[in-house]
Amino acid sequence: MNKAEDMLLVSQVVIADDHRAFDRLVQKYQSPIRRFLINLTMGDTMLSDDLAQETFIKAYLNIRSFQGISAFSTWLYRIAYNTFYDSVRAKRGYDDLNIADLDKKYSTEIEYSAEKNDIFAALKLLRQDEQAAILLCYMEDKTHREIAKIMNIPLGTVKTNILKGKEKMGKFLIQAGYGN
Amino acid sequence: METNEDKLLKSFFSQNKPEIADNGFTQKVMRRLPENEQKTGWIILMFTALGCLITFALVDVPEVISEIFTFLLGVPIYYLLGGFMLIPIVTLVVMIAYRREYNLA
Numbered sequence: 001m002n003k004a005e006d007m008l009l010v011s012q013v014v015i016a017d018d019h020r021a022f023d024r025l026v027q028k029y030q031s032p033i034r035r036f037l038i039n040l041t042m043g044d045t046m047l048s049d050d051l052a053q054e055t056f057i058k059a060y061l062n063i064r065s066f067q068g069i070s071a072f073s074t075w076l077y078r079i080a081y082n083t084f085y086d087s088v089r090a091k092r093g094y095d096d097l098n099i100a101d102l103d104k105k106y107s108t109e110i111e112y113s114a115e116k117n118d119i120f121a122a123l124k125l126l127r128q129d130e131q132a133a134i135l136l137c138y139m140e141d142k143t144h145r146e147i148a149k150i151m152n153i154p155l156g157t158v159k160t161n162i163l164k165g166k167e168k169m170g171k172f173l174i175q176a177g178y179g180n
Numbered sequence: 181m182e183t184n185e186d187k188l189l190k191s192f193f194s195q196n197k198p199e200i201a202d203n204g205f206t207q208k209v210m211r212r213l214p215e216n217e218q219k220t221g222w223i224i225l226m227f228t229a230l231g232c233l234i235t236f237a238l239v240d241v242p243e244v245i246s247e248i249f250t251f252l253l254g255v256p257i258y259y260l261l262g263g264f265m266l267i268p269i270v271t272l273v274v275m276i277a278y279r280r281e282y283n284l285a
Contacts, residue, residue: 019210019213022210022213023206023210026205026206026209026210027202027206030200030202030205030206030209031199031200031201031202034200034205035197035198035200038200049205052205053205053208053209053212056209057209057212057213060213060214061214119192119193119196134189138189138190138192138193139193139197166183166185166186166189167185169185169189170184170185170188170189173188173189173192174188178188178191178192
């Protein structure tokens with residue numbers, strides 16, 4: 001399904017409130033959005049699924065504000081990113097946000113493979129904005145411009161976040177034996 | 181330019197990029213969506229049909245249609261063309277107003 005087909009489905013939802021068209025959009029994007037949120041919540045599948053559901057419901061309610069300037073997926077990632085940070089802010093004050101505490105609070109007892117644990121261990125080394133930028137760039141294959149739109153930050157800041165995140169993760173992965 | 185770190189991260193993330201099975205997720209989302217507004221559309225449809233029936237019963241429809249045609253034939257062609265040319269302008273104004281109302285993102 002390409003961008004034109006996305007636009008067709010979106011227009012069906014906007015004009016005719018077509019639930020079947022929205023169903024197809026959810027089916028198409030549930031996997032990347034849930035994966036993005038699972039990684040942001042450090043593997044908490046329950047929380048990430050709740051946030052993903054909230055993301056799609058917000059998308060449905062505000063679909064008339066989607067102007068089609070950027071891709072539908074970019075718009076959806078932006079909602080997902082904002083939903084995640086809204087939930088974080090709701091749990092605690094944004095200013096005294098402590099990643100270690102959040103990890104303890106949000107982590108579940110679910111067991112992961114060594115590689116998955118390495119992803120979360122590596123991501124934990126990064127600041128939150130670096131985590132999101134790295135995930136969008138390397139996991140979700142978004143361009144720097146798209147990341148700037150999703151995170152609503154300047155392009156230069158995106159580049160800095162990716163550069164810093166890349167350095168930290170690179171060192172960790174080499175030490176973990178991935179560079180061989 | 182792609183650095184060694186870029187290659188390392190790309191390779192690492194591409195090896196750990198799972199496709200997540202739907203497992204009823206879409207159904208859950210669809211169940212939580214607000215009710216389709218068009219389910220109440222039958223009320224508007226019913227009253228419109230009722231209005232049409234009353235109109236047909238009270239008015240001599242063929243005579244009204246012939247009067248409309250007679251009137252249109254009497255209107256200078258430039259006035260009619262002017263009227264049609266206003267349609268895109270009015271549509272544009274309505275669209276701009278509509279977008280401003282719903283421009284949330």
